[in-house]
Amino acid sequence: MSLNVDRASTAFTFKGGMLPMTVMELTSADPERVRAQLSSKLSQSPAFFQHTPVVLSVEKLDEPHLALERLCAVCRAHKLLPVAVRGGGDSIKQSAWALGLGWFPTQENRPQAVNSSSDDATAEAVLNEAPLSAASGGRIYRGTVRSGQQVSASEGDLVVIGAVNAGAEILAAGSVHVYGPLRGRALAGIHGDREAGIFCHELHGELLSVAGNYKRLEDIDPTLLGRAVQVRLLEDQLNIETLG
């Protein structure tokens, strides 16, 4: 048994961050066309190309395969640093990983990118995207929710990155997600959203409620305790299933 490490001596801490990130939305998979456009851009606005990190988006492309390595080389030659790829199928994901890049899935209901009015094929391919919020209109809470504390999201989902201890209460208009043990009370769909759910890594909850339908700890099948579960309303019944 060792004592836990003093905070001052930890080498790092993980922080969630939302950084503004330039997305390079590719409309052509041809590295040579990309090179030509980048070169003309570079002469127009050299200030932009200062080892700027970019996400290569291939969402608009219909190519199952992509000369990703060459595209990256073209970018680097113009002082753009590809850090991740967005969109594409499994093979693109695998090659991104093989190149040491991250991969993001296609953005389903992303607001339509502001297209430049020019119909020119060489129109702006560089877009500055607003930070994406994991729970739109909702709330992310980092840390332990302790006995006597209440954390709520009156709109959208509530995401708790940490434990919800016994005697604590979390509420959301939408769903409740707990990345840690849920020992306290969790109420989802507090304004009546019957589609809302409760998701947690470790179920020990004192009370689970979706749109006013609840289960107390006593009512929960003991074999589900300690498991990763989702809780949903199915025909007015609160249904608890294990995840994964």
Add this chain to the structure above:
Amino acid sequence: MAKIIVVTSGKGGVGKTTSAAAIATGLALRGNKTVVIDFDVGLRNLDLIMGCERRVVYDLINVIQGEAGLNQAMIRDKRVDNLHILPASQTRDKDALTEEGVERVLGSLSEEFDYIICDSPAGIERGAQLAMHFADEAVVVTNPEVSSVRDSDRILGLLSSKTRRAEKNQEPIKEHLLITRYDPMRVDSGDMLNLQDIQEILAINLIGLIPESEAVLRASNQGVPVTHDQQSDAGQAYVDTVSRLLGEDVPLRFHEAQKKGFLSRMFGGGRR
């Protein structure tokens, strides 16, 4: 500038006063100029445990109300040179303890001392909140039982929301877990929560573990903080705790049930 450390718990009778006295004594023995303040108005106890109950003239509330100066109210410890006690009032009304008053007293003590230890009353009401309000660090005293852990969790919530550091958005109070009255045999038999479970729920840094020990009762009856009893397990465990508070890396002791040795098996003696 003194470091202000509150010893708190939520639940009553878990060993706050015992720990405040033992930690203050340990810090002073290590050469730090230390004052320990009793915030438990109406149930003053610290003076008994420190063995100075017969020398109390003025108390914290007298000082706050301007009826006595700090130097008149503070009692110098008989055993350790740089240790002082500021007792609570046994008779006065709790409401006499005001936030401004406490701030003023802590402010003047800060200039003179290295450490100010605040012995909090039980509960989560005004008295407990005042004791923690100006703290830089908190020692959260917890017994290995569910209700005590729950109350400590509650106190941790208040520490992060109802204190000056929280209100002013300053660096949060440094929180330490001190587990007291730990009985490894009863933990093994399932009567009590084990160390890992407590740490997992409270999720704060463990500063020490004090075993259940007869030495504590003996010490409090004699009015000598248990830190002075270096033959005892509890006394040694408090010295370890103080070392860790001072930033030293000391291995944990007394958390495992000891296998009975040959002699004690022969003669049926237990561990004390």
